[in-house]
Amino acid sequence: MTMNILFYILAAVMIVATLLAITEKHPVHAIVYLVTSFFAMAGIFYLLCAPLVAMFEVIIYAGAVMVLFMFVIMMLDLGHPEEAQRPAFITWLVPLILTSLVLSSVVSAAVFRTFPGGSNVEITARAFATVLFGRYGVAIEIISMQLLFAVVGALYLGRKGGGK
Amino acid sequence: MTVPLIQIIILAGIIFSLGLICTLVWRSNVIMLLVGIEIMLNGAMLVFVGGSYRWGAPDGQIFALMIIAMTSAEVSLALAMVVYLQRRHKTVNVDDFHELKDQ
Amino acid sequence: MKLYLELIILLPLFGALINALCGRHLPRRLSEWLACAAIGGSFAAALAAFSSYSSPVRIEIASWLADFDFSAPLALYLDPLSLSLTLMITFVCGLIHLYSVAYMAEDPCYVRYFALLNLFVAAMLLLVLAENLPLLYMGWEGVGFCSYALIGFWYKEVKNADAGRKAFIVTRVGDVAFGIAIVWLFMLCSTESIVDLNSMGGSIPPWKLTAIGLLLLFGAAGKSAQAPLMVWLPDAMAGPTPVSAQIHAATMVTAGVYLLMRLFPLICLSPTVLAAIAITGTLTALYGASCALVQRDLKRVLAYSTISQIGFMMLGVGAGGITAATFHLLIHAFFKALLFLAAGCVITAMHHEQDIYRMGGLRKTAPLTFYGFLAGALCLAGFPLTGGFFSKDGILTAVWEQGGTLYSALYTIGLLTAYITALYTFRTLLLVFGGDCRSEHKTAPVPPLMNFILLPLALVALAGGLLNLPTVFGSGLLSGFLAPLIVGPVIDPSHSTELALLLASSAAAFTGIGLAWLRYGGGRRQLRLNEAEQPLGGLSAFLFHGWYLDDLYALLFIHPFIRLSQFFWKRVDEQVIDGSMDRFAGLLGRWGMLLGSLTCGRVSLYLLSFAAGAALLVGWLAWLMFSAGGG
Numbered sequence: 001m002t003m004n005i006l007f008y009i010l011a012a013v014m015i016v017a018t019l020l021a022i023t024e025k026h027p028v029h030a031i032v033y034l035v036t037s038f039f040a041m042a043g044i045f046y047l048l049c050a051p052l053v054a055m056f057e058v059i060i061y062a063g064a065v066m067v068l069f070m071f072v073i074m075m076l077d078l079g080h081p082e083e084a085q086r087p088a089f090i091t092w093l094v095p096l097i098l099t100s101l102v103l104s105s106v107v108s109a110a111v112f113r114t115f116p117g118g119s120n121v122e123i124t125a126r127a128f129a130t131v132l133f134g135r136y137g138v139a140i141e142i143i144s145m146q147l148l149f150a151v152v153g154a155l156y157l158g159r160k161g162g163g164k
Numbered sequence: 165m166t167v168p169l170i171q172i173i174i175l176a177g178i179i180f181s182l183g184l185i186c187t188l189v190w191r192s193n194v195i196m197l198l199v200g201i202e203i204m205l206n207g208a209m210l211v212f213v214g215g216s217y218r219w220g221a222p223d224g225q226i227f228a229l230m231i232i233a234m235t236s237a238e239v240s241l242a243l244a245m246v247v248y249l250q251r252r253h254k255t256v257n258v259d260d261f262h263e264l265k266d267q
Numbered sequence: 268m269k270l271y272l273e274l275i276i277l278l279p280l281f282g283a284l285i286n287a288l289c290g291r292h293l294p295r296r297l298s299e300w301l302a303c304a305a306i307g308g309s310f311a312a313a314l315a316a317f318s319s320y321s322s323p324v325r326i327e328i329a330s331w332l333a334d335f336d337f338s339a340p341l342a343l344y345l346d347p348l349s350l351s352l353t354l355m356i357t358f359v360c361g362l363i364h365l366y367s368v369a370y371m372a373e374d375p376c377y378v379r380y381f382a383l384l385n386l387f388v389a390a391m392l393l394l395v396l397a398e399n400l401p402l403l404y405m406g407w408e409g410v411g412f413c414s415y416a417l418i419g420f421w422y423k424e425v426k427n428a429d430a431g432r433k434a435f436i437v438t439r440v441g442d443v444a445f446g447i448a449i450v451w452l453f454m455l456c457s458t459e460s461i462v463d464l465n466s467m468g469g470s471i472p473p474w475k476l477t478a479i480g481l482l483l484l485f486g487a488a489g490k491s492a493q494a495p496l497m498v499w500l501p502d503a504m505a506g507p508t509p510v511s512a513q514i515h516a517a518t519m520v521t522a523g524v525y526l527l528m529r530l531f532p533l534i535c536l537s538p539t540v541l542a543a544i545a546i547t548g549t550l551t552a553l554y555g556a557s558c559a560l561v562q563r564d565l566k567r568v569l570a571y572s573t574i575s576q577i578g579f580m581m582l583g584v585g586a587g588g589i590t591a592a593t594f595h596l597l598i599h600a601f602f603k604a605l606l607f608l609a610a611g612c613v614i615t616a617m618h619h620e621q622d623i624y625r626m627g628g629l630r631k632t633a634p635l636t637f638y639g640f641l642a643g644a645l646c647l648a649g650f651p652l653t654g655g656f657f658s659k660d661g662i663l664t665a666v667w668e669q670g671g672t673l674y675s676a677l678y679t680i681g682l683l684t685a686y687i688t689a690l691y692t693f694r695t696l697l698l699v700f701g702g703d704c705r706s707e708h709k710t711a712p713v714p715p716l717m718n719f720i721l722l723p724l725a726l727v728a729l730a731g732g733l734l735n736l737p738t739v740f741g742s743g744l745l746s747g748f749l750a751p752l753i754v755g756p757v758i759d760p761s762h763s764t765e766l767a768l769l770l771a772s773s774a775a776a777f778t779g780i781g782l783a784w785l786r787y788g789g790g791r792r793q794l795r796l797n798e799a800e801q802p803l804g805g806l807s808a809f810l811f812h813g814w815y816l817d818d819l820y821a822l823l824f825i826h827p828f829i830r831l832s833q834f835f836w837k838r839v840d841e842q843v844i845d846g847s848m849d850r851f852a853g854l855l856g857r858w859g860m861l862l863g864s865l866t867c868g869r870v871s872l873y874l875l876s877f878a879a880g881a882a883l884l885v886g887w888l889a890w891l892m893f894s895a896g897g898g
Contacts, residue, residue, distance in 0.1 A: 007167045011175045022186035048217035053228045072243045076250045095188035099181040101882040105889035106177040121220035131222040143233045150237035157244035191871035258870040
């Protein structure tokens with residue numbers, strides 16, 4: 001029961017933080033709200049017996065990625081709230097319609113779908129690692145290659161006087 | 165007492181929808197657009213982890229990990245591109261980037 | 268026998284092939300020699316076949332067309348009719364080849380000329396020897412092609428090429444009818460063998476037989492220049508003179524007559540067809556003779572006389588006188604080749620002048636040519652005791668013996684035509700050879716070889732009557748030889764009738780020759796020459812233009828056809844077909860522009876449409892689950 005209450009609290013925090021993040025016209029504030037949202041997400045992951053993913057969420061998402069965003073915002077000197085402006089109402093209309101369509105579809109599909117039963121077994125880090133480096137070895141290789149390419153690409157794009 | 169999968173999926177759907185709205189609305193700022201994408205990916209991750217929790221299989225978590233790795237790569241590249249474009253065009257408005265279109 | 272028959276056809280074919288493929292690289296002498304030797308060898312083979320001939324033989328060389336129950340093998344058939352024609356063709360064509368060597372001595376395109384000439388002979392022999400109709404049709408089209416190519420031999424002049432095309436297209440009209448007849452005969456008798464077909468005439472319903480006979484007649488009319496398809500032959504004189512002699516006088520134009528004789532046992536079952544053949548022949552004979560009366564071009568006179576003489580052969584076939592028709596066909600081939608070759612000598616002597624009103628005096632300057640031409644003219648005019656006299660008389664006798672109103676009328680017209688023939692023949696002879704030379708130039712020397720060729724032809728033509736004397740003088744050799752071909756009652760007139768008819772023919776010939784002498788002989792010749800300076804009027808102009816048939820056909824067929832074509836071109840093709848294509852292409856182009864404008868390069872729009880697509884997909888999936896869960 002405690003777990004359920006915790007879940008609802010975290011979910012509420014997450015939704016509110018995300019809402020604030022996407023409606024905030026100041027990028028730096030938005031990023032801070034987002035970090036809050038990700039922390040709540042990490043809590044949910046922990047509740048769902050995935051401590052490893054929760055850890056990664058905090059370290060990589062809330063930590064590295066968001067700091068990267070921060071750096072770029074500072075680098076590009078976008079941190080001036082007086083220059084930023086929230087999009088007009090009309091631009092919200094179509095996305096809202098489309099999104100409500102998607103959301104209602106997903107929700108109705110989830111509601112009308114009965115899921116087969118299963119057991120809530122805690123997955124230990126050992127079991128996780130066994131499967132990750134056993135069955136998904138090739139995926140690891142591919143992901144590492146992708147990261148390598150990303151590094152190369154980012155270096156190329158970011159070098160001084162790049163693209164000239 | 166456990167958390168029902170349905171609630172997890174609905175939460176993930178809400179998060180995903182918020183990300184989608186963010187992506188669609190913030191055309192004047194590439195940074196916010198990327199933020200929207202991050203939110204959507206988080207929604208997806210939540211579904212995977214929820215599934216993994218429901219059936220006690222590690223595969224969902226592994227996929228969440230993959231998504232994290234992919235996202236970090238994507239974000240690093242995308243932000244590098246934003247920096248590059250900002251240098252050339254002095255703007256972060258996505259609608260100003262249309263070099264690939266045949267004029 | 269098989270070897271002989273194969274050699275007869277293959278030798279000219281190989282001659283043509285060698286000349287066509289590598290004639291350019293051979294010395295000129297060798298190329299000419301090859302062409303002549305091929306025909307000579309063919310003639311020798313024909314002679315050998317003749318000497319070893321005892322009864323009709325059918326020889327199958329190879330299978331050619333065979334499908335389901337249809338079969339048309341490469342089979343040859345040798346019977347008296349085809350044998351006599353083969354002998355005639357190889358003999359006459361051989362002489363004409365020799366003549367061509369001298370006549371074409373100046374021409375640089377001799378390789379093409381001799382290749383076509385050899386090919387022509389091969390096709391003609393195939394036509395004559397073919398055992399089934401498809402094979403015959405192949406030869407038929409082969410000679411048609413060679414004729415086209417040789418009429419337009421000097422194709423650099425538009426006039427010649429046009430004449431070739433005209434001949435090709437006009438004969439094609441007849442060929443279509445012949446083709447229909449071939450297919451129809453197979454549908455009715457399920458065989459294409461001529462021998463079988465000839466014995467199956469009784470099993471065909473009469474009206475169908477009549478229709479087939481008329482189709483065959485129409486096909487024959489195209490090839491043999493009979494009414495109403497005779498308009499191509501006068502223009503066909505555009506080719507070299509030996510070609511005119513070989514194709515348009517001696518051999519090819521008789522193909523139609525040969526076809527009718529070949530299938531005579533079939534078509535003689537229908538009196539309507541026979542009457543139609545006889546009427547066509549008579550009308551054409553009269554048409555040709557009347558037109559020949561006023562022509563000024565030497566070769567056109569001979570062309571019209573050819574039309575007229577083939578009309579006679581048709582008349583003979585229509586009257587059931589196969590022997591007489593064959594006899595006339597052979598004799599005509601000899602004397603018409605003789606006349607054309609002599610005309611070639613004349614034209615050479617006159618520096619390629621063909622207007623007979625500008626000639627004259629050649630009797631003194633080219634005596635050999637004169638005697639050759641005289642022999643031919645006597646035959647053509649039907650001067651008593653020449654070959655032409657007996658052969659023409661044979662046909663008229665056959666007509667007379669048919670009796671009845673129709674055939675009596677035809678006999679009268681035939682006799683009138685014989686008289687006109689004598690008249691125009693000697694008009695030509697007197698104008699060309701009589702009087703003094705009017706040409707400014709001295710006459711050119713005629714190569715001796717060309718004059719020499721005239722001799723054997725003249726002998727054969729003059730003495731040809733011996734081949735088939737009327738029964739009053741003894742038995743006819745050819746009649747006996749061709750006897751197996753005769754179906755129905757043998758024409759056996761009484762001696763008194765025969766003598767009377769001979770006298771009538773002689774009288775017609777003499778009257779014609781006499782009138783010609785009265786008008787063109789001696790001093791009156793100059794009078795006519797002065798008259799010729801005036802423009803033609805009335806009847807003369809009508810005859811000179813070949814009864815204005817060309818204009819009539821132009822009015823009836825060609826102009827409507829051109830207007831129809833223009834309608835199809837301008838309206839249907841350009842406006843409907845092209846127009847609809849253009850509009851369709853324009854529509855597609857506009858659609859493309861419309862779709863292309865979607866790629867505006869605006870990322871936000873892409874994202875929006877991406878989201879819309881996602882919404883659609885997810886919505887659809889939800890709908891699927893909803894209906895699955897609900898159901």
